[in-house]
Amino acid sequence: MINDILIIARKDLKEVISSRGSYRSGLMYLLIVIGVMGIMMPLSSGRIWLTEPLIPLVWAWFPILLVINVVTDSFAGERERNTLETLLASRLSDRSILFGKITASVIYGWGLGMISNLIAVITVNVADPGPKFQFYDPLVYLALVIFPLLACLLMSSVGVLVSLNAPTARAAYQKLSLVMLAVIIIPTLIGNFAGEKIAQQLTLIFKGVNFIQLGIGVALVILVVDGFLIWLAMQRFKRARLILE
Amino acid sequence: MDYAIQTKKISKSFGQIKAVDQVSFEVQPGTIFGFLGPNGSGKTTTIRLLLGLLEPTEGSSNVMGFDPLSEGQKVRENCGALLEHTGLYERLTALENLDFYGRVWHLSSEERKNRIKELLEKVDLYNRRDEIVKGWSRGMKQKLAVSRVMLHRPKVIFLDEPTAGLDPVASSAFRDDLLNLVQHSGVTVFLTTHNLTEAEKLCQQVGVIKNGKLIMVGSPDELKLLKRSAVTEIVGSGFTDGLITSINQLRGIESVVLQDHHLRITFTEGADSSFLVPFLVQQGVLIEEVRKGKASLEDVFLTMMEEEND
Structure with missing residues (x-):
């Protein structure tokens, strides 16, 4: 089954890269993405890029945007x-096809995120050389690896469910983009309208929080949600159902 | 295993609509079976049932000894399918398309390379293997799709209206390629079509389906004999008015027309005409030539459709 999953993932990645007309233009697009995230943004931030705790959040959002494109x-x-x-008339099982497609979108989003991330480290060190090569704090780097991976898996699973109900890839992309906007805008609006008092209370709460424990807790919650959504996708991704849809 | 494909009173309903209704037939291994019917008659649904892509409402079927309902994966492992659409990845090249399905069927790297070369050479596409499929003509895509179907040497292949949308030249070339591909492999072909000429040229057996019901199964010749109003033309001399009156009074005769030295006798459907020549000889007619008229499969098919409508 793992072999079948990889076969599907390989084909889907090829299709995504060639979706801009040719492999050449597809690879150019990837280079631009890596250039922006791995060179331009770290260059404008300098060494703060490697020390600012909010950076993991930036890295978590960026691959999600890539996943949406692939999964739809x-x-x-x-x-x-x-x-x-x-494809359904071939020997492949429903699960191989489903997991192959999820794998492709996660590899694409998370993989590009990881590559950009490592290039960002090199960029910062080359642009602003210090006494020694600087890297992320090990815990921050672990968060940079795990959170984007979980976030990609989450968006990929949501993407499967949305895509199964959407008539076209464009419609699925638009729906998922709306979900993304909602996820970004709602907390921003709450933050803006919550008032000074609530903001102060939240600051107090976060002051006493152990961020490692919080991180593990959040990761576990995302993992459980991922598991549930993948289970849901498995129930929906059935041959007889897909054929009739 | 006596049959490559066998169905027993298989049915599939979608709500109140019976897409396939108690269909039973058998397909001998190594033959081309044509499944004829107008649009929406249940041809594609039957293929989907046989491939285990849909569950039947009732009845059972068997493909290469496997039940599509409980052993769908084994059925699909033994089959290849060219369905309503070519199913080609148009952003990829011809080679990439075949290579992907070669991997899906777990062909080794060497086997994939050789098999792809062999198949693409047979359909004259090997030199174009590195081209993106998107810009190709429908005929070329169909040829590539058939190559994909044959890639893993399936024992049964399902072709759902493979020449639909092709011009006559491309259709003819496609038929030649198909025959070329299947004749040497001993594969069983289940072909749905509403192109009767195609069925007549390719198929050893045909089944006619309408509104989900299988109206008839047999060889194209059997079908033609079974349903036509037979016409016998006799060239000779000694045809008198009295003789024509006598023939008209015989059982099973629909009409008798004499034109020069040609006597054209139309029999009612299913009537026995074997008595005619001895009878004429007995009456003193000198017979030079006897021709039995043959209705085309298309005539028979249209008659069947009209009868069902009545």
């Missing part, structure tokens, strides 16, 4: 381009 193209796009039924 992979699920809704495959149906829209009339290739899904042929």
Whole structure:
């Protein structure tokens, strides 16, 4: 089954990269993304890029945006381009296809995030050389590896469910973008309208919090939600159902 | 295993609509079976049932000894399918398309390379293997899709209206390629079509389906004989008015027309015509030539559809 998953993931990644007309233009797009996230942004921030605790949040959002593109193209796009039924008529199991597609979107988003992340470290050290090569704090780096991975998995699972109900890849992309906007805008609005008193109370609460424990707790919650959404996707991703849809 | 494909009173309903209704037939291994019917008659649903992509409402089926309902994966392992759409990844090249499915079928790297070369050479696409499929004509895509179907040497292949949308030249070339591909492999082909000429040229057996019901199964020749109003034309001399009156009074005769030295006799459907020549000889007619008229499969098919409508 793992071999089958990788076969699907490989094909989906090829399709995504060639979606801009050719592999060349697809790779150019990837280079631009890596250039912006791995060179331009760290250059403008300097060494603070490696020490600011909010940086992991930046890295967690960036791969999610990439995942949305792949997951919608992979699920809704495959149906829209009339290739899904042929795939379902092959020897591959429903689960291999489902997990192959999730793997492709996670590899794409998380992988690009990780590559950009490492290039950012080199960029900062080259642009602003210190006495020795500077890297993230090990715990921050662990968070940089784990949170984007969980976030990609989460968005990928949501993407599967949205794509299964969307008539086209574009419609699925728009729906997922709205979900993303809601996730970003709602906390911002709450923050703006909550008032000074509530903000102060929240600051007090966070002052006493052990961030390692909080991180582990949040990661576990995301993991449970991921598991539930993947289970839900497995229930929805059934041959007979997909054929009739 | 006597049959490559066998269905027993298989049905599939979607709500109140019976897409396939108590369909039973058998397909011998190594033959091309044509499944004929108008649009929406249940052809594609039957293929989906046989591939285990849909669960039947009732009845059972068997493909290469496996039950599609409980052993769908084994059925699909033994089959190849070219469904309503080509199913090609148009952003990828021809080679990448075949390579992907080669991997899906777990062909080794060497095997994939050789098999892809062999198949693409047969359909004259090997030199274009590195081209993106998107810009190709429908005929080329169909040829590539058939190559994909044959890639893993399936024992049964399902082709759902493979020449739909192709021009006559491309259709003819496609048929030749298909025959070329299947003749040497001993594969069983289940072909749905509403192109009767195609069925007549390719198929050893045909089944006619309408509104989900299988109306008839047999060889194209059997079907033609079974349903036509037979016409016998006799060239000779000695045809008198009295003789024509006598023939008209015989059982099973629909009409008798004499034109020059040609006597054209139309029999009612299913009537036995074997008595005619001895009868004419007995009456003193000198017979030079006897021709039995043959209705095309298309005539028969249209008659069947009209009868069902009545």
